[in-house]
Amino acid sequence: MLGLYLHRDSPVHAFPVGWKLAALAVAATGLFFVSNPVAIGAALVGALGLFALARLPLGAVLGQIRPLLPVLVLLFAVQAAFAGWETGAATAGRLALLVLLASLVTLTTRASDTIDALERGLGWLRPLGVNAGKVSLMLALTIRLIPVLLDLVQEIRMAQRARGVERSALALLVPLLVKTMRMADHLSDALEARGYDPR
Amino acid sequence: MIELRNVRHRYGEREVLRGIDLTLAERRVAIVGSNGSGKSTLARLLNGLLLPDEGRVLVDGLDTRSDARAVRRKVGFVFQDPDVQIVYPTVAEDIAFGLKNLRLPRDEIARRVDAVMARFGLTEHRDWPAHRLSGGQKQLLAIASVLVLDPAYVVFDEPTTLLDLRNRRRIAGVIRDLPQTALLISHDLDLVAEAERVIVLDEGRVVADDAPAAAIAAYVARMG
Amino acid sequence: MKPLTTRDLVHCALFAAIVAVLGLVPPIPLGFLPVPITAQLMGVMLAGAVLGARLGGLSLLLFLLLVAAGLPLLSGGRGGFGVFLGPTGGFAIGFALAAFTVGWLAERLPRRGSLPSLFVACALGGIGADYALGIPWLSMVSGLPLEKAALGSLTFIPGDLIKAGVAAFAAATVKRAYPLAAAH
């Protein structure tokens, strides 16, 4: 999901990031005015076409959709029960389409390019006191930290299972926080050791 | 040359460095000591990450208190856990981070990043997310992203503690081949034995400062 | 306004990542209630309670920016601009307001840093602010009358109260185990 950029020589990859993000925003917004399941189905086929155009493997598509599957099924079932199957199909299809398009952008754009685009966009907010450089560093740090924290969560859960504690929110959160606050200290040292100056 | 003049450091009430006087001029100096003896604190004083509560730290005559920026450019720092010093999500971006802080031109950044990746066998991983690297590769990346800045001194704070034997040897080899002056904190006595000079720290004081064999013997005797 | 230090930047990134991770791990059962959604709101409360209003709010803005950029970080793997336009978009945007409010209250309530004080901050600030944005939004997007939307959301309150309890307890523990961080 994160940092899953897959390098290919394709027009989708070459498309400028800013436009990709803008197109995603427009598509996502426009989608909410479409409730015809046939139209959404057609759009889904179109999205898969874009994946093919980007020369991404089928596995990449499935990998993006699989975690969403239970939600899609639930969404369809609930909507279908209350508002008919067309609405169910449209709602679930819309969500699938949204995730597919978003992940198409993710898979075909380097995180750094997305962040650069955001940074350029944020440059406009400088008069409001927004420091684009700091925002972009924080974005990069967040993206970097997510997989590190996921590993940590697995590790903590494993340690607790070994001690017979089954899943408890507190038993997860407290060690996660204590450990990561210490990590944050080291990380800010590391930033400054490499010449980062927040001023 | 790095000089520490009667350096003391406290965290709150606790004094963890109690008057350190050292002149480090050798190409390879190692520091050993039990957990909590103050090694990492000492290391952080060397590049101005921490400032001494008393005394002075001088790097080539520059005081860390007044010339922090210049000192940081001279002294690179490699931490124990690469996960806390890899800042950017992908390999090449992370290596470029320090160079960007120096506000170097883009093409020079690209050139230096490419060169250091080639040197550490990271070229094929340039766009890899850092979390998909192995432990040893992560530490190589951490070292690469420090060396790309071309520091005159490199401080290693337990760089091999989290690694398996094979990767430990690999990192040891990298340190051995460095042209720079290196200050190595480690519990790996084989690695420490390769230094020219070994300093033993205990409860914030230097308790031995000698050639490796003698200093290690003193350290082992203390630990026993 | 005080400029952000390096450590402030890292702390904001850290809590944005914690909120993201709490949306990615499988839902954690909280006591006796079957909580249908994940622990993400708990991360929001924690950000406010541990970092305070300014940094907590900022850290959630950061999180929302990543979501808007198309990373599926909201619970259930949701992301992209579309999320904000959907029926629950207000609850997502409300995260930033909620973290800010939790921090604002935590900094002002009597017996600052104590468990009861943190609990009130998390419950009032976290649930209150998130719902204050989420419910009108839900009503607007779904066309449901406001009372119906509010009534429907009430079913989540017991679960959210438990989350507030867990977040308050975790925040209080961290502030004790790690006073340096609380010194902000």
Ligand SMILES: Nc1ncnc2c1ncn2[C@@H]1O[C@H](COP(=O)(O)OP(=O)(O)O)[C@@H](O)[C@H]1O
């Ligand atoms: N940021 C800090 N705040 C308070 N105490 C600290 C901090 N960092 C280290 N210490 C304490 O100072 C002592 C020396 O720590 P350190 O220099 O990390 O030792 P070493 O690296 O030799 O294990 C330890 O007792 C440690 O708990």
Ligand SMILES: [Mg+2]
């Ligand atoms: Mg140490």
